[in-house]
Amino acid sequence: xxxxxxxxxxxxxxxxxxxxxxxxxxxxxxxxxxxxxxxxxxxxxxxxxxxxxxxxxxxxxxxxxxxxxxxxxxxxxxxxxxxxxxxxxxxxxxxxxxxxxxxxxxxxxxxxxxxxxxxxxxxxxxxxxxxxxxxxxxxxxxxxxxxxxxxxxxxxxxxxxxxxxxxxxxxxxxxxxxxxxxxxxxxxxxxxxxxxxxxxxxxxxxxxxxxxxxxxxxxxxxxxxxxxxxxxxxxxxxxxxxxxxxxxxxxxxxxxxxxxxxxxxxxxxxxxxxxxxxxxxxxxxxxxxxxxxxxxxxxxxxxxxxxxxxxxxxxxxxxxxxxxxxxxxxxxxxxxxxxxxxxxxxxxxxxxxxxxxxxxxxxxxxxxxxxxxxxxxxxxxxxxxxxxxxxxxx
Amino acid sequence: xxxxxxxxxxxxxxxxxxxxxxxxxxxxxxxxxxxxxxxxxxxxxxxxxxxxxxxxxxxxxxxxxxxxxxxxxxxxxxxxxxxxxxxxxxxxxxxxxxxxxxxxxxxxxxxxxxxxxxxxxxxxxxxxxxxxxxxxxxxxxxxxxxxxxxxxxxxxxxxxxxxxxxxxxxxxxxxxxxxxxxxxxxxxxxxxxxxxxxxxxxxxxxxxxxxxxxxxxxxxxxxxxxxxxxxxxxxxxxxxxxxxxxxxxxxxxxxxxxxxxxxxxxxxxxxxxxxxxxxxxxxxxxxxxxxxxxxxxxxxxxxxxxxxxxxxxxxxxxxxxxxx
Numbered sequence: 039x040x041x042x043x044x045x046x047x048x049x050x051x052x053x054x055x056x057x058x059x060x061x062x063x064x065x066x067x068x069x070x071x072x073x074x075x076x077x078x079x080x081x082x083x084x085x086x087x088x089x090x091x092x093x094x095x096x097x098x099x100x101x102x103x104x105x106x107x108x109x110x111x112x113x114x115x116x117x118x119x120x121x122x123x124x125x126x127x128x129x130x131x132x133x134x135x136x137x138x139x140x141x142x143x144x145x146x147x148x149x150x151x152x153x154x155x156x157x158x159x160x161x162x163x164x165x166x167x168x169x170x171x172x173x174x175x176x177x178x179x180x181x182x183x184x185x186x187x188x189x190x191x192x193x194x195x196x197x198x199x200x201x202x203x204x205x206x207x208x209x210x211x212x213x214x215x216x217x218x219x220x221x222x223x224x225x226x227x228x229x230x231x232x233x234x235x236x237x238x239x240x241x242x243x244x245x246x247x248x249x250x251x252x253x254x255x256x257x258x259x260x261x262x263x264x265x266x267x268x269x270x271x272x273x274x275x276x277x278x279x280x281x282x283x284x285x286x287x288x289x290x291x292x293x294x295x296x297x298x299x300x301x302x303x304x305x306x307x308x309x310x311x312x313x314x315x316x317x318x319x320x321x322x323x324x325x326x327x328x329x330x331x332x333x334x335x336x337x338x339x340x341x342x343x344x345x346x347x348x349x350x351x352x353x354x355x356x357x358x359x360x361x362x363x364x365x366x367x368x369x370x371x372x373x374x375x376x377x378x379x380x381x382x383x384x385x386x387x388x389x390x391x392x393x394x395x396x397x398x399x400x401x402x403x404x405x406x407x408x409x410x411x412x413x414x415x416x417x418x419x420x421x422x423x424x425x426x427x428x429x430x431x432x
Numbered sequence: 433x434x435x436x437x438x439x440x441x442x443x444x445x446x447x448x449x450x451x452x453x454x455x456x457x458x459x460x461x462x463x464x465x466x467x468x469x470x471x472x473x474x475x476x477x478x479x480x481x482x483x484x485x486x487x488x489x490x491x492x493x494x495x496x497x498x499x500x501x502x503x504x505x506x507x508x509x510x511x512x513x514x515x516x517x518x519x520x521x522x523x524x525x526x527x528x529x530x531x532x533x534x535x536x537x538x539x540x541x542x543x544x545x546x547x548x549x550x551x552x553x554x555x556x557x558x559x560x561x562x563x564x565x566x567x568x569x570x571x572x573x574x575x576x577x578x579x580x581x582x583x584x585x586x587x588x589x590x591x592x593x594x595x596x597x598x599x600x601x602x603x604x605x606x607x608x609x610x611x612x613x614x615x616x617x618x619x620x621x622x623x624x625x626x627x628x629x630x631x632x633x634x635x636x637x638x639x640x641x642x643x644x645x646x647x648x649x650x651x652x653x654x655x656x657x658x659x660x661x662x663x664x665x666x667x668x669x670x671x672x673x674x675x676x677x678x679x680x681x682x683x684x685x686x687x688x689x690x691x692x693x694x695x696x697x698x699x700x701x702x703x704x705x706x707x708x709x710x711x712x713x714x715x716x717x718x719x720x721x722x723x724x725x726x727x728x729x730x731x732x733x734x735x736x737x738x739x740x741x742x743x744x745x746x747x748x749x750x751x752x753x754x755x756x
Contacts, residue, residue: 182540211494211498211501212529215500215505216504218502219505219506222483245491245498246498248489409574410534410598415676
């Protein structure tokens with residue numbers, strides 16, 4: 039199902055039969071192909087279309103812009119740290135910052151997030167401390183997952199973010215069940231599940247949407263259609279005209295949104311939260327965006343994707359688009375960007391310093407938490423390991 | 433005390449716990465109005481309503497995935513999978529998610545379910561209504577596995593399973609759902625998980641078994657007694673964590689062990705039990721440990737009584753082991 043760890047693939051020879059032509063459907067700009075059904079707010083000149091304007095306050099836009107810049111810079115820095123061999127892995131969100139931060143921002147304090155593995159920005163925005171995230175990247179003793187999972191597989195109860203796992207789509211049905219339980223207890227909360235376009239091919243997507251429809255659960259099914267499931271383009275995931283249309287079969291409204299438009303993402307997610315809160319059930323949101331990086335630090339997209347394909351999407355860079363809004367409305371400046379950069383660099387440097395000095399989890403911690411209390415067979419295995427030759431290294 | 437069969441005893445446990453703990457919900461295919469295809473949940477829908485006894489879409493993956501979400505929110509779901517043979521669409525959710533939630537989240541998100549499912553052959557159910565996949569769950573770190581053999585244990589073990597902090601696979605041997613009858617204590621009691629029971633004491637050979645095969649083992653043990661072989665029979669009740677002390681104490685006494693289970697032989701739970709006996713009681717053994725099990729074939733329809741390790745196959749194994 040999941041293949042987070044891919045061997046580095048070599049670029050294909052020029053005349054390979056596998057080479058993808060630039061005219062291939064994958065090269066097309068999905069936003070060009072998409073019709074008027076795509077919700078857009080932020081215009082090219084930085085002005086807003088009043089029809090779907092979420093009416094964000096100045097402070098909110100600035101805060102969200104800072105989160106987007108911080109997320110992008112963290113991606114860059116963590117990738118660099120991975121290349122230096124100091125962490126094993128990173129899976130980022132380059133190009134998808136508006137979809138991720140806009141949707142997380144639109145939730146209310148009581149709402150919950152069921153993450154895929156590409157939304158660390160959302161978890162941070164919702165309150166996961168940066169130090170805990172960096173601890174997870176290093177898998178040290180302070181990692182919320184206690185070094186038991188790969189980097190970017192965090193969890194944070196204080197941020198109301200559940201636990202990241204690698205299998206694709208499993209969080210969708212769980213998010214539906216979680217919201218369903220809240221509904222049974224008459225609690226007013228919405229649950230947002232993130233997943234990619236690839237996950238729409240999983241049985242869990244079908245199971246989750248079907249249960250969400252039948253039981254009218256307060257779930258926001260947020261599909262980041264970023265064009266790629268590792269090397270497989272969107273066209274190989276479905277023959278349907280987009281993913282939002284799939285909601286119809288489950289009795290769930292589907293909404294398509296320009297996923298690189300922060301304002302539009304906030305608007306459609308807020309609408310979905312409001313629907314859930316009114317007891318009207320789930321919403322499937324398809325955010326059209328683009329994965330500008332490889333799948334992860336273990337992937338080399340040059341093997342399957344010409345650089346030229348990125349150009350139209352770079353022109354739609356979600357961070358640059360908000361910057362244009364800020365230029366137009368608040369007289370933003372490069373100096374203020376530099377301030378954000380200096381700030382996140384200082385925070386990250388401090389967090390990395392602490393994380394690198396924090397020891398790995400204790401040897402015996404490997405046996406804790408399998409069950410609430412370790413049964414005899416785990417005690418026996420633990421004790422044998424502790425008597426063994428490597429016990430003193432920890 | 434009242435006389436009950438397994439179906440009634442499990443129903444009694446569910447009703448009792450649902451009255452006691454409002455977090456407990458039952459969900460699955462046909463569990464509502466009709467009370468389950470084996471009628472185990474009969475009457476619960478009328479008493480607790482459709483928000484606590486929930487007929488779901490026909491989707492095992494959806495049932496278990498949604499139940500995990502419910503558990504994360506604080507409910508105590510007791511989903512039913514109609515037959516253990518149909519559990520595999522939910523295998524990913526059970527193995528990759530349920531079993532690992534507590535561990536992978538450093539304890540922040542323990543996810544606890546009791547998954548009830550009828551197991552085993554002997555009802556002319558063919559490939560897909562007869563299998564015993566318990567070893568495939570024991571092999572997954574983080575799951576407890578239970579398989580009762582009688583009504584009183586079934587009730588007490590289910591109550592213990594629902595109150596246990598860990599996820600529990602609760603396998604109900606459908607062959608004896610109605611055939612196994614017995615006195616069941618009234619009201620609330622538990623049978624602790626992880627504790628086996630010596631059902632028949634003996635000094636010559638130890639049988640380790642569980643579920644419906646307990647009765648075949650007892651039958652074989654009685655026949656062996658007629659030939660001068662005194663057999664001790666252990667009903668594991670909880671398969672995992674295994675009550676290793678009871679098994680090893682018995683084998684140290686008898687020096688001979690026969691494991692009886694319905695599942696295929698290779699990599700069945702019997703293989704693990706025999707390995708543990710070898711590790712922990714090797715110098716006490718007077719004969720090689722023996723497994724009497726289902727075969728490494730799909731579960732057959734017409735020949736099911738040849739496939740199952742019934743008394744006629746257990747007896748020769750007991751005698752050979754005793755006379756080794």
